[in-house]
Amino acid sequence: MDIELEKKLVGACGLYCRLCPEYEGFHMGFAESAERLLYLVTQMVQVDAWPWNINDPESNRKFFNYHEFIRGLQWLSSQKPSCKGCTFEVVPSASLLLPGQDPECKIKDCCFGKGFRFCYECPEFACSKLIKLREHYPYCLRNLSRINNIGIEKWLKEQQMKVRAGLTNRK
Numbered sequence: 001m002d003i004e005l006e007k008k009l010v011g012a013c014g015l016y017c018r019l020c021p022e023y024e025g026f027h028m029g030f031a032e033s034a035e036r037l038l039y040l041v042t043q044m045v046q047v048d049a050w051p052w053n054i055n056d057p058e059s060n061r062k063f064f065n066y067h068e069f070i071r072g073l074q075w076l077s078s079q080k081p082s083c084k085g086c087t088f089e090v091v092p093s094a095s096l097l098l099p100g101q102d103p104e105c106k107i108k109d110c111c112f113g114k115g116f117r118f119c120y121e122c123p124e125f126a127c128s129k130l131i132k133l134r135e136h137y138p139y140c141l142r143n144l145s146r147i148n149n150i151g152i153e154k155w156l157k158e159q160q161m162k163v164r165a166g167l168t169n170r171k
Contacts, residue, residue: 006156012111012119013133014143016156018163034076041070107133120144 009017044050045066052059054066107129111119119125126134126141133140147155 003153003156006160007152010118010147010152010156011108012117013107013130013137014118014120014140014147015137016143016159019159019168031077031079034073034079038070038073038077041073118144118147120148 006018011017041050045054050066052063052066054060060066107119110127110129111117111122114122116122119127119130125144130141130144143155146158
Protein backbone atom coordinates (compact mmCIF):
# COMPACT_ATOMS: atom_id res chain seq x y z
CA MET A 1 0.00 0.00 0.00
CA ASP A 2 1.37 3.38 -1.05
CA ILE A 3 0.49 5.30 2.12
CA GLU A 4 0.99 8.73 0.54
CA LEU A 5 -1.43 7.90 -2.27
CA GLU A 6 -3.94 6.45 0.18
CA LYS A 7 -3.79 9.59 2.33
CA LYS A 8 -4.86 11.57 -0.73
CA LEU A 9 -7.95 9.38 -0.98
CA VAL A 10 -9.24 10.47 2.43
CA GLY A 11 -11.41 13.55 2.42
CA ALA A 12 -11.26 16.33 4.99
CA CYS A 13 -14.65 15.00 6.13
CA GLY A 14 -13.37 11.46 6.79
CA LEU A 15 -14.73 9.77 3.66
CA TYR A 16 -12.38 7.25 2.05
CA CYS A 17 -12.58 6.98 -1.74
CA ARG A 18 -11.63 3.29 -1.95
CA LEU A 19 -14.77 2.34 -0.02
CA CYS A 20 -16.98 4.32 -2.40
CA PRO A 21 -18.70 2.43 -5.23
CA GLU A 22 -18.34 5.50 -7.47
CA TYR A 23 -14.58 5.52 -7.07
CA GLU A 24 -14.27 1.82 -7.66
CA GLY A 25 -16.28 2.13 -10.87
CA PHE A 26 -19.46 0.30 -9.86
CA HIS A 27 -21.81 3.07 -10.97
CA MET A 28 -19.71 3.88 -14.01
CA GLY A 29 -19.69 0.23 -15.10
CA PHE A 30 -23.45 -0.06 -14.63
CA ALA A 31 -24.12 3.12 -16.64
CA GLU A 32 -21.74 2.06 -19.39
CA SER A 33 -23.40 -1.38 -19.61
CA ALA A 34 -26.81 0.25 -19.98
CA GLU A 35 -25.38 2.56 -22.64
CA ARG A 36 -24.02 -0.43 -24.62
CA LEU A 37 -27.32 -2.30 -24.31
CA LEU A 38 -29.22 0.80 -25.45
CA TYR A 39 -26.98 1.04 -28.51
CA LEU A 40 -27.41 -2.67 -29.37
CA VAL A 41 -31.19 -2.61 -28.97
CA THR A 42 -31.44 0.53 -31.10
CA GLN A 43 -29.32 -1.11 -33.79
CA MET A 44 -31.52 -4.22 -33.75
CA VAL A 45 -34.61 -2.11 -34.33
CA GLN A 46 -32.95 -0.16 -37.14
CA VAL A 47 -32.07 -3.32 -39.05
CA ASP A 48 -35.49 -4.83 -38.31
CA ALA A 49 -34.03 -7.58 -36.15
CA TRP A 50 -36.20 -6.89 -33.07
CA PRO A 51 -38.49 -9.88 -32.39
CA TRP A 52 -41.74 -7.84 -32.61
CA ASN A 53 -43.14 -4.65 -34.04
CA ILE A 54 -42.25 -2.01 -31.45
CA ASN A 55 -45.21 0.17 -32.47
CA ASP A 56 -47.78 -2.62 -32.11
CA PRO A 57 -49.61 -2.15 -28.78
CA GLU A 58 -50.59 -5.83 -28.63
CA SER A 59 -46.95 -6.94 -28.98
CA ASN A 60 -45.85 -4.42 -26.37
CA ARG A 61 -48.47 -5.81 -23.96
CA LYS A 62 -47.55 -9.41 -24.72
CA PHE A 63 -43.80 -8.97 -24.18
CA PHE A 64 -42.94 -5.62 -22.60
CA ASN A 65 -43.27 -2.01 -23.59
CA TYR A 66 -40.29 -1.32 -25.81
CA HIS A 67 -40.55 2.45 -25.44
CA GLU A 68 -40.57 2.26 -21.63
CA PHE A 69 -37.63 -0.14 -21.82
CA ILE A 70 -35.67 2.38 -23.91
CA ARG A 71 -36.55 5.20 -21.50
CA GLY A 72 -35.26 3.06 -18.64
CA LEU A 73 -32.01 2.31 -20.45
CA GLN A 74 -31.55 6.00 -21.29
CA TRP A 75 -31.99 6.90 -17.64
CA LEU A 76 -29.61 4.18 -16.44
CA SER A 77 -26.95 5.18 -18.95
CA SER A 78 -27.12 8.77 -17.69
CA GLN A 79 -26.33 7.75 -14.11
CA LYS A 80 -22.58 8.21 -14.33
CA PRO A 81 -20.90 9.22 -11.10
CA SER A 82 -20.48 12.89 -10.37
CA CYS A 83 -17.74 12.57 -7.77
CA LYS A 84 -14.76 14.78 -8.38
CA GLY A 85 -13.04 13.81 -5.17
CA CYS A 86 -11.91 16.47 -2.78
CA THR A 87 -8.16 16.46 -2.32
CA PHE A 88 -7.81 14.88 -5.75
CA GLU A 89 -10.26 14.52 -8.59
CA VAL A 90 -11.18 10.88 -9.00
CA VAL A 91 -11.87 9.55 -12.49
CA PRO A 92 -13.61 6.26 -11.63
CA SER A 93 -13.50 4.42 -14.95
CA ALA A 94 -9.74 4.85 -15.21
CA SER A 95 -8.98 5.03 -11.47
CA LEU A 96 -6.93 8.13 -12.15
CA LEU A 97 -6.13 10.84 -9.67
CA LEU A 98 -6.07 14.42 -10.83
CA PRO A 99 -5.71 17.56 -8.70
CA GLY A 100 -8.96 18.13 -6.78
CA GLN A 101 -11.36 20.31 -8.70
CA ASP A 102 -14.68 19.95 -6.93
CA PRO A 103 -15.88 23.55 -6.76
CA GLU A 104 -18.94 22.56 -4.76
CA CYS A 105 -17.27 20.94 -1.74
CA LYS A 106 -17.84 23.51 0.97
CA ILE A 107 -16.36 21.19 3.60
CA LYS A 108 -13.06 20.85 1.76
CA ASP A 109 -12.91 24.57 1.07
CA CYS A 110 -13.65 25.41 4.70
CA CYS A 111 -11.18 22.93 6.15
CA PHE A 112 -8.33 23.63 3.76
CA GLY A 113 -9.04 27.35 3.89
CA LYS A 114 -8.44 27.30 7.64
CA GLY A 115 -5.17 25.43 7.13
CA PHE A 116 -6.41 22.05 8.37
CA ARG A 117 -6.17 18.66 6.69
CA PHE A 118 -9.11 17.09 8.55
CA CYS A 119 -12.23 18.64 10.02
CA TYR A 120 -11.53 17.25 13.51
CA GLU A 121 -8.60 19.69 13.74
CA CYS A 122 -10.98 22.64 13.63
CA PRO A 123 -12.23 24.15 16.91
CA GLU A 124 -15.74 24.22 15.35
CA PHE A 125 -15.78 20.42 14.85
CA ALA A 126 -18.52 19.08 14.22
CA CYS A 127 -20.01 22.06 12.42
CA SER A 128 -23.36 22.25 10.62
CA LYS A 129 -21.71 21.30 7.30
CA LEU A 130 -20.55 17.98 8.75
CA ILE A 131 -23.87 17.37 10.48
CA LYS A 132 -25.59 17.82 7.12
CA LEU A 133 -23.09 15.47 5.44
CA ARG A 134 -23.80 12.89 8.14
CA GLU A 135 -27.37 12.62 6.80
CA HIS A 136 -25.97 10.87 3.71
CA TYR A 137 -22.75 9.44 5.18
CA PRO A 138 -23.48 8.53 8.81
CA TYR A 139 -19.96 7.16 9.33
CA CYS A 140 -18.06 10.37 8.47
CA LEU A 141 -17.90 11.69 12.06
CA ARG A 142 -16.97 8.25 13.37
CA ASN A 143 -14.18 8.06 10.79
CA LEU A 144 -12.85 11.48 11.79
CA SER A 145 -12.86 10.57 15.47
CA ARG A 146 -11.05 7.32 14.72
CA ILE A 147 -8.43 9.10 12.58
CA ASN A 148 -7.92 11.59 15.41
CA ASN A 149 -7.54 8.80 18.00
CA ILE A 150 -5.23 6.36 16.18
CA GLY A 151 -3.72 8.42 13.34
CA ILE A 152 -4.25 8.35 9.62
CA GLU A 153 -1.83 5.50 8.85
CA LYS A 154 -3.35 3.02 11.32
CA TRP A 155 -6.85 4.06 10.25
CA LEU A 156 -5.95 3.47 6.61
CA LYS A 157 -4.73 -0.04 7.46
CA GLU A 158 -8.15 -0.73 9.01
CA GLN A 159 -9.86 0.62 5.90
CA GLN A 160 -7.66 -1.47 3.62
CA MET A 161 -8.90 -4.60 5.42
CA LYS A 162 -12.46 -3.57 4.47
CA VAL A 163 -11.39 -2.98 0.86
CA ARG A 164 -9.72 -6.43 0.68
CA ALA A 165 -12.90 -7.96 2.11
CA GLY A 166 -14.85 -6.43 -0.78
CA LEU A 167 -16.79 -4.01 1.37
CA THR A 168 -17.98 -0.58 0.28
CA ASN A 169 -19.74 2.19 2.13
CA ARG A 170 -22.96 0.86 0.56
CA LYS A 171 -22.62 -2.74 1.87
